[in-house]
Every structure is written in C-alpha cells, then in structure tokens.
Amino acid sequence: MSVFQVIIMLIDEQRQITSYHEQITYVPKCDCKTKFNIYLLSPHQPKNSSANYSIHIDIFDKITLTYWASWHLSIPFQFLPVNRLASQLFIPNMQQLESCPLFCENHGRYIRYINKNVSYFCQYDQGYSGLHCDIKQTCSCSPDSFCLTSSICVCPLKKYGPKCYLKHSICQSSNNSCENDGLCVSIDDCIASNKFTCLCKKSFYGSGCENAKNRIYIKLDEKILEGTTAIFVHYITAFEDSKHQHITTLKKIKYNEVVITLFVTYPFNILTAELFNKNYYLLIHDCQGYSDCENGGQCFQDNATCPSVSVCSCPDCYYGTKCQFSTKDFVLSLDYILRYHIKPNILIFQQPLIVTMSMVLTTVMFIFGSISAFLSISTFRMKKTRDVGCGFYLLVSSWISIFIVSVLIIKFWQLVLSQMIILTNRSLLTLNCILLDMILQVLLASNNWLDACVSIERIFTVFKGIKFNKSKTRFRLSSQPALSFRKHLQLQAKQNKHHLIASCALVFLALPRLIISFITGCMKLPRYSWLFLIGYLISFLPSMMTFIAYILPSETYKDAFKSAMQPIIECLRININ
Known part of the structure; x- marks a missing residue:
C-alpha cells in the first residue's frame, strides 16, 4: 500500500x-x-x-x-x-x-x-x-x-x-471507516467526488475493503522450484467477440515454500505459471479442494460451479478411478497389465491381440502344467524317490504346481469376464480381488522356497560328503592315472549334468521377471503391456518345469517314473483289448 x-x-x-x-x-x-x-x-x-x-x-x-x-x-x-x-x-x-x-x-x-x-x-x-x-x-x-x-x-x-x-473527520467516522484493517486516505475534492478511498490488504477488496479476494493455492513440485526465487503468473480471460485479456503478475517464492497463495478479484479462464528459464506450466483446479484422488492424482471436474462428473488423472505407476492401485515394485498382476485392453460388450475372439494371446498362453500353460504336475506326482509317490529330502520337497512342489496353474486360469477368466461386464456379482468380484493375487503370490513363493530347499540339500550333501577313506582314494587315483584333473572334472560334470541343468534352468527362467521389474520400475503406459505380460507369464514356468528339470535328466527319477507309469500303461492295454 x-x-x-x-x-x-x-x-x-x-x-x-x-x-x-x-x-x-x-x-x-x-x-x-x-x-x-x-x-x-x-x-x-x-x-x-x-x-x-x-x-x-x-x-x-x-x-x-x-x-x-x-x-x-x-x-x-x-x-x-x-x-x-x-x-x-x-x-x-x-x-x-x-x-x-x-x-x-x-x-x-x-x-x-x-x-x-x-x-x-x-x-x-x-x-x-x-x-x-x-x-x-x-x-x-x-x-x-x-x-x-x-x-x-x-x-x-x-x-x-x-x-x-x-x-480529517471523514477517516475517523465509524460509518465510513475501512474494514479488515484497510487504510483510509482522504481525497481532495478536485481529484474525485469520493471523500476518501480505502487501501485494502492484499487479501481483501471493495470500496470499504469489505470483500475477501478469491484465494488460489498453487502446489508446485520441489524439483520445479529448485533454484527459483519467483514465477510469472499469467491470467487469460477468453471473450467471444473480442480479443482475449492477458494479465501477468510476479509472485516471489519464499525459501522452502512449496504452496504459493494468489489473491484474485477478476474472472479468468486459463492460469499458467512461467519460470525464468521460459518453461510454462498449466495450473489446474483440484476439484474445489475436495479431491477424492489418491496417491497424488489430479482431479478434474466438468463444471466449477455445479460439477456432475469428476475424473482423476493419475501419476506414473498408479491407476484406477481414484488412482488407488499401484504398479510399483515388482509384484506383477494381470489386472493392470490387461484391464485397459479388454473391451466391454465384445466377444472374446474380437478382443485385442494381447487379450486373445493371453487366453491362448494361459490355456496352454494350464494344460502343460497340469500334465507335468500329474507326471511329477506319480513319480515322487514312489518310495525310493523319497529316500532323501529332495524327493519329499519335489512331491510337495508338484502338488503346488497344480494349484498354481488352476488359480492362474481362474484369475484370467475372472478378469476377462468382469471387464466384459459378464461377471457382475459384487461380492464375488471383491473376494477374487482380495484373494486370487495373494494366493498366487503365496503359491509361487512356496514353490520357489521348495526349489531352493532342493538346491541347498544337494549343496550340503556335496560339502558334507561320505566318510573319507584314504585307501579307496589312492586306489581310485591309481586306477585312472592317465586322466588329468580337468578330464576328471569334465567327467563328473557329465555324470551330474541333471543337477546343473535343473538349477540353471530355474535361474534363467526367473531372470526375465526380475530384469523387467527392476529396470522399468512400474508400468507407466499401456503400450508396455506386452513386456510386462511376458515377464508375468515367465514367472510361472519354473513351477511347471519339475518334470523336465528334475525327472528327465536324472536316471534315478527316470527309472522311478517308468515304474510308476507301468501299472497305468498295463491298465490301459487291458481296457483297450
């Protein structure tokens, strides 16, 4: 003033x-x-x-x-x-x-x-x-x-x-005094007909400072404000029959200030902020200050006075009507991978390619996983395969594999049918939303722990070994004097290749999911869905590979498998004949 x-x-x-x-x-x-x-x-x-x-x-x-x-x-x-x-x-x-x-x-x-x-x-x-x-x-x-x-x-x-x-009596009269701590200034008669004028505080206006200005709170990102001491605020008012009005004010920013307060008395349509580096930012109204959006989502309304529709614009890695769901970290889910691609009221075979391919892949994985689990259970039910702990771990892992592929196929079809508005039971959808992903994660983690137990037991066996016998060792050393240490190592690796194949296969199958999750962090855009879908489905392959990774490379497990299949084959021959 x-x-x-x-x-x-x-x-x-x-x-x-x-x-x-x-x-x-x-x-x-x-x-x-x-x-x-x-x-x-x-x-x-x-x-x-x-x-x-x-x-x-x-x-x-x-x-x-x-x-x-x-x-x-x-x-x-x-x-x-x-x-x-x-x-x-x-x-x-x-x-x-x-x-x-x-x-x-x-x-x-x-x-x-x-x-x-x-x-x-x-x-x-x-x-x-x-x-x-x-x-x-x-x-x-x-x-x-x-x-x-x-x-x-x-x-x-x-x-x-x-x-x-x-x-001046005019500024001392209670009838004409300025309100809200306004400053009363007497005006000469030759300048204006008014006897006094009021200089109002920045948050009030009016002839007697009786009106409060509209307050606009601007919240800017700390990275944007870093090194900035002031911003230009542009108010643009649009007119149908005349040129748009453009008003610019300079707003200084205090140290460590994130929320900036503006006081406005005139109407405007567009509000922008300009930094000294010539970067412009569109300032938006967050639903009258009563936003239901979560996780930093921005709220938009169709009408500022009488809104009927509000929409949340979610930041990266969040989605949902209120930005309540997250794609952060490395817990992948079919919900945020496929939900934007599934079209309502359209037949399954008319859905986008990623949806139909997901249907084919999950069906193939269910069939393959069920067969592999059935063969593995039949093998590890044989008593001689459970002489050591590995057989018991693999038997439990085989049972878990059946549950994994079953829950996976249920999860896929529940998602598809709910997005196509065929499955509409609220209680069932809520139950599936809460349980299915949790069950899948628990089953996958349990299967991984059992595979780790198998590897740990084998490593423990190698280091513990049998009781050392010096005479037998000298005999075995002298029995093949022509073989070098390298040849001996190659021979032992060839004889125990099934152990190496199983461990390496499981490690390589787990790598894509980890790499995709850690590099990307989260799925920011739907166009990255293929990448995350591949990583998601690959994470189920180790649980389906028990028969291929453990039984086929091992002569002991292979013989047990043949013994387990013999009664079944004989039964089929009798029924056929």
Missing part, C-alpha cells in the same frame, strides 16, 4: 521557492493515469522579466513522511506572460538515494533529479533552506509533519491544512 504527497513549486535560479505551490495526495492504486491541472502564479505582478523561473517537484511517502524523489521542469519561454507545460511523471519503485560529492553545509545532501542525469540539487534538512542548505529558518508545522520550508508542510495521512493541525 503506497500513498504519496506530491509538492509542485515554482523556484528561481537561487532555488528560492515562491509563495505559490500546490500539493496533491496521489494514490497509485486509484489515481494511475489521472491528469492533474494546477496553476502556479508568479510572485511579482507584472512578471519580472529578468528572473529565470523553473518548476521543482518533490514527492514524499505520506505514510512515513520520508523523501522519495524529485523532478525539475524547465520553462522554455520565460518572456511570455503565461506558459503551459505538460509532463508525465514516473514514480520509481525504490526511494532515490543517489547523491554526488558536493558540499551541502552538513544540513542536507545533493540529490540527482529523476528526469535529468547530470543535474543535482541540495535537498535540505528540516529547518534549513537555501542553495547550499546554509540558511536557517523557523518552522511552524505540527510536530508530526515534515517541514519542507517555512511555508510548506507535508502532512501525515489523517491531517491537513497549511500547518497540518486540522484532522
């Missing part, structure tokens, strides 16, 4: 101020571009033709009564009885304190005129005057005013008169 007192004086070449001067109370908020017509009379009648007159203008801050700036206007035709001058003054934003090293008798200072780069004058202190501030004068102004000369007093806000002893 700024209020200035402008003093316009007629001076001679010795800077002696004539008895005629004018004062104007200027309020930038209300009086910008206002024209002021004043008259300055010559002190001598008729006019002294030998005197060289000019116009000196001082401006003071009326609230603090501190000097602000000065202007000097020359009168071009001194011989004329009447001169008409027109000038436009630009008040600086900062108080002008620039001075030059000239002598002012310790009772003033030399100040440069705003409108002249090389012209200075002596701005004297209260109680002094003269070209060099060397003339002492008697001041009769009120104690709370500023004595410019013996005849010119700069009055505070609530006083007026030649000596500033009179009080």
Whole structure:
C-alpha cells in the first residue's frame, strides 16, 4: 500500500521557492493515469522579466513522511506572460538515494533529479533552506509533519491544512471507516467526488475493503522450484467477440515454500505459471479442494460451479478411478497389465491381440502344467524317490504346481469376464480381488522356497560328503592315472549334468521377471503391456518345469517314473483289448 504527497513549486535560479505551490495526495492504486491541472502564479505582478523561473517537484511517502524523489521542469519561454507545460511523471519503485560529492553545509545532501542525469540539487534538512542548505529558518508545522520550508508542510495521512493541525473527520467516522484493517486516505475534492478511498490488504477488496479476494493455492513440485526465487503468473480471460485479456503478475517464492497463495478479484479462464528459464506450466483446479484422488492424482471436474462428473488423472505407476492401485515394485498382476485392453460388450475372439494371446498362453500353460504336475506326482509317490529330502520337497512342489496353474486360469477368466461386464456379482468380484493375487503370490513363493530347499540339500550333501577313506582314494587315483584333473572334472560334470541343468534352468527362467521389474520400475503406459505380460507369464514356468528339470535328466527319477507309469500303461492295454 503506497500513498504519496506530491509538492509542485515554482523556484528561481537561487532555488528560492515562491509563495505559490500546490500539493496533491496521489494514490497509485486509484489515481494511475489521472491528469492533474494546477496553476502556479508568479510572485511579482507584472512578471519580472529578468528572473529565470523553473518548476521543482518533490514527492514524499505520506505514510512515513520520508523523501522519495524529485523532478525539475524547465520553462522554455520565460518572456511570455503565461506558459503551459505538460509532463508525465514516473514514480520509481525504490526511494532515490543517489547523491554526488558536493558540499551541502552538513544540513542536507545533493540529490540527482529523476528526469535529468547530470543535474543535482541540495535537498535540505528540516529547518534549513537555501542553495547550499546554509540558511536557517523557523518552522511552524505540527510536530508530526515534515517541514519542507517555512511555508510548506507535508502532512501525515489523517491531517491537513497549511500547518497540518486540522484532522480529517471523514477517516475517523465509524460509518465510513475501512474494514479488515484497510487504510483510509482522504481525497481532495478536485481529484474525485469520493471523500476518501480505502487501501485494502492484499487479501481483501471493495470500496470499504469489505470483500475477501478469491484465494488460489498453487502446489508446485520441489524439483520445479529448485533454484527459483519467483514465477510469472499469467491470467487469460477468453471473450467471444473480442480479443482475449492477458494479465501477468510476479509472485516471489519464499525459501522452502512449496504452496504459493494468489489473491484474485477478476474472472479468468486459463492460469499458467512461467519460470525464468521460459518453461510454462498449466495450473489446474483440484476439484474445489475436495479431491477424492489418491496417491497424488489430479482431479478434474466438468463444471466449477455445479460439477456432475469428476475424473482423476493419475501419476506414473498408479491407476484406477481414484488412482488407488499401484504398479510399483515388482509384484506383477494381470489386472493392470490387461484391464485397459479388454473391451466391454465384445466377444472374446474380437478382443485385442494381447487379450486373445493371453487366453491362448494361459490355456496352454494350464494344460502343460497340469500334465507335468500329474507326471511329477506319480513319480515322487514312489518310495525310493523319497529316500532323501529332495524327493519329499519335489512331491510337495508338484502338488503346488497344480494349484498354481488352476488359480492362474481362474484369475484370467475372472478378469476377462468382469471387464466384459459378464461377471457382475459384487461380492464375488471383491473376494477374487482380495484373494486370487495373494494366493498366487503365496503359491509361487512356496514353490520357489521348495526349489531352493532342493538346491541347498544337494549343496550340503556335496560339502558334507561320505566318510573319507584314504585307501579307496589312492586306489581310485591309481586306477585312472592317465586322466588329468580337468578330464576328471569334465567327467563328473557329465555324470551330474541333471543337477546343473535343473538349477540353471530355474535361474534363467526367473531372470526375465526380475530384469523387467527392476529396470522399468512400474508400468507407466499401456503400450508396455506386452513386456510386462511376458515377464508375468515367465514367472510361472519354473513351477511347471519339475518334470523336465528334475525327472528327465536324472536316471534315478527316470527309472522311478517308468515304474510308476507301468501299472497305468498295463491298465490301459487291458481296457483297450
């Protein structure tokens, strides 16, 4: 809030101020571009033709009564009885304190005129005057005013008169006082018909500061605000029959400030923020401040006054009507991989390619996994395969494999049918949403733990070994003296290749899912669905590979498999015959 007192004086070449001067109370908020017509009379009648007159203008801050700036206007035709001058003054934003090293008798200072780069004058202190501030004068102004000369007093806000002893009653009346701590400023009758004006706080407006401004809270990302001290805010108002209105304000940002508050009184349609690096950001309204969106989702409404529809725009790695679901970390799910591709009210074979391929792959995996699990269970039910703990672990793993492929096929069809709006039972959908993914993760983790137990037991057996027999060792060493250590190692690797194949196969099958999950972090866009679908389905292959990875490479397990299949084959032959 700024209020200035402008003093316009007629001076001679010795800077002696004539008895005629004018004062104007200027309020930038209300009086910008206002024209002021004043008259300055010559002190001598008729006019002294030998005197060289000019116009000196001082401006003071009326609230603090501190000097602000000065202007000097020359009168071009001194011989004329009447001169008409027109000038436009630009008040600086900062108080002008620039001075030059000239002598002012310790009772003033030399100040440069705003409108002249090389012209200075002596701005004297209260109680002094003269070209060099060397003339002492008697001041009769009120104690709370500023004595410019013996005849010119700069009055505070609530006083007026030649000596500033009179009080403005208009700003002391309870009926006309400004509300909400507004500043009451009395206005001269020659400027406006209103007797006073109110300078309101930044959060209020109105003739009496009775209205609160609309508040806009802008929340910007900390990375955007890093190293930024201010932003330009652009208000754009659209009109049908005229050019759009564009208003720009500068908003400074305090240290460690994330939420910026704007106070607005005029309507607008678009709000943008501009940084000093010329980056522009569209500012959006978050559903009247009552957003149901979760995880940082942005809320949009079809109408700001009477909204009927609201939509959540989710950040990366989140989805759902309220951004309540996440694709972060490495817990993959068919829900966020396929849900955007399944079209409602369309037959399954008319769905997008990724949906039909998922149907084919899950069906093949169910058939293959069921057969593999059945053969593995038949094998490990043989007692001789469970002489050590590995057989027991693999038997339990085979049973879990059947449950895994069964839950997988149920999960796929539950998702497809619910998205196609065929399966609509709310309780069943809620139960499936809560249980199916959890059951799949538990079964997969259990299967992985059992595979790890098999590997740990085999490693333990290798390190523990049988009781060391020196004589047998010397005999075996001397029985094949022609074989080098490398040949022995190759021979042992060949004989135990089934152990290596099983472990390596399981590791390689688990790698794609881990690589995809850690590199991408989450599925940000639906076009990455193929990549995540491949990683998701590959994660089920180790649980289906028990028969191929453990039984076929092992002679012991293969013999047990043949023994287990023999009764079944004989039964089939009898039934066929």
